[in-house]
Amino acid sequence: MSRRRRSRKDAPSNQHERWLITYADLLTLLLIFFVIMYGVSSIDTEKYEDVSSSLETTFHAGTNILDGGPKITGENGQQLPGSQGNDQGGTAEGEQPGDSGTNEPTERELQFREQERQLSNFLQTIQSYVADNGLQDQIFVADKPQGISITLSDRFLFDVGRANLKSGANGILDRLSTLFGTVDAAISIEGHTDNQPITGGRYTDNWELSGDRALSVLRYFVDVRNLNPAQFQYAGYADTRPVGDNSTAQGRQKNRRVEITVLRQLQSDTTSTP
Structure with a gap:
C-alpha cells in the first residue's frame, strides 16, 4: 500500500514540468514569425520608387516594351535586365536580324x-x-x-x-x-x-x-x-x-x-x- 501511495505522489511532479516544452515551442515560433515579418518589410525605398515611376511612364505613354516604347530603368538610368525592347542598331538575345521580332514580314x-x-x-x-x-x-x-x-x-x-x-x-x-x-x-x-x-x-x-x-x-x-x-x-x-x-x-x-x-x-x- 505504501508503494502505491508514493507512485501517485511522483506522477503529478513529472506532468507539472511538461508545459515548459510547449511554452518554449511557442516562443520559438513567435521569434521566427517576427524575423520573417521584418525581412518582408525591409525594402529598398529608392529602387522601389524608380521602378514605380518607370512603370507609370510606360503605361501613360500608350506604348509597350515590345513596340520599342519606354523601358524600365534602374536607379542610375540603366535598363533593367529583360527590358531591352527592339531598339534600332541592336537585337534581343538569341534574335537574328530579319526575325519575326522586327517589323519586316517574313x-x-x-x-x-x-x-x-x-x-x-x-x-x-x-x-x-x-x-x-x-x-x-x-x-x-x-x-x-x-x-x-x-x-x-x-x-x-x-x-x-x-x-x-x-x-x-x-x-x-x-x-x-x-x-x-x-x-x-x-x-x-x-x-x-x-x-x-x-x-x-x-x-x-x-x-x-x-x-x-x-x-x-x-x-x-x-x-x-x-x-x-x-x-x-x-x-x-x-x-x-x-x-x-x-x-x-x-x-x-x-x-x-x-x-x-x-x-x-x-x-x-x-x-x-x-
Whole structure:
C-alpha cells in the first residue's frame, strides 16, 4: 500500500514540468514569425520608387516594351535586365536580324499575302464566269475559311450511277484549269452522294462511286489539262457529309455533288518532306 501511495505522489511532479516544452515551442515560433515579418518589410525605398515611376511612364505613354516604347530603368538610368525592347542598331538575345521580332514580314508571310491576292482574283473571275453563263443552279461558289469552294452538281458532270464525265462538263473544267495555274495553292477534290443505296451497275456502294467521281475530275485536270499532280488531292465521302435533306428529292440532289476547294495552304507545304 505504501508503494502505491508514493507512485501517485511522483506522477503529478513529472506532468507539472511538461508545459515548459510547449511554452518554449511557442516562443520559438513567435521569434521566427517576427524575423520573417521584418525581412518582408525591409525594402529598398529608392529602387522601389524608380521602378514605380518607370512603370507609370510606360503605361501613360500608350506604348509597350515590345513596340520599342519606354523601358524600365534602374536607379542610375540603366535598363533593367529583360527590358531591352527592339531598339534600332541592336537585337534581343538569341534574335537574328530579319526575325519575326522586327517589323519586316517574313518570306512565308509574303507568300500568304500573295496567295490571298490570287484567291481574291480567282473568286471574282469564277463568279463572273458563272453569272455570264447562267450556271447559278449548277455551280455554287463560296469563300470559306479553308479556301475558295466550287460545288458542281452531279447533273452537270455525270449520268446517274456513273463516274464518267459528260462532254458538257468540259467548259467549266477547262476554265478552272486555266485559273488553277494562277494560284499557288493546293486543291482538294471531294466526291459526295445521297444516301440511296446502289443496286446493280459497276459500283457496290456510294463510297466507291463518290471516290471514283472525284478521281475522274482530278484525272481530267492532270491527264487532259496537264496540270501538276502534286497540286491536287482527292477523297470520296459517300453520304456522310450531306448539305441537304436526304428525305426529299431536292435535298438528295444537293447532296450529289463534287466540291473543288482551292485551299488556303501553300502548295510547297504539301510537297515538302519532314
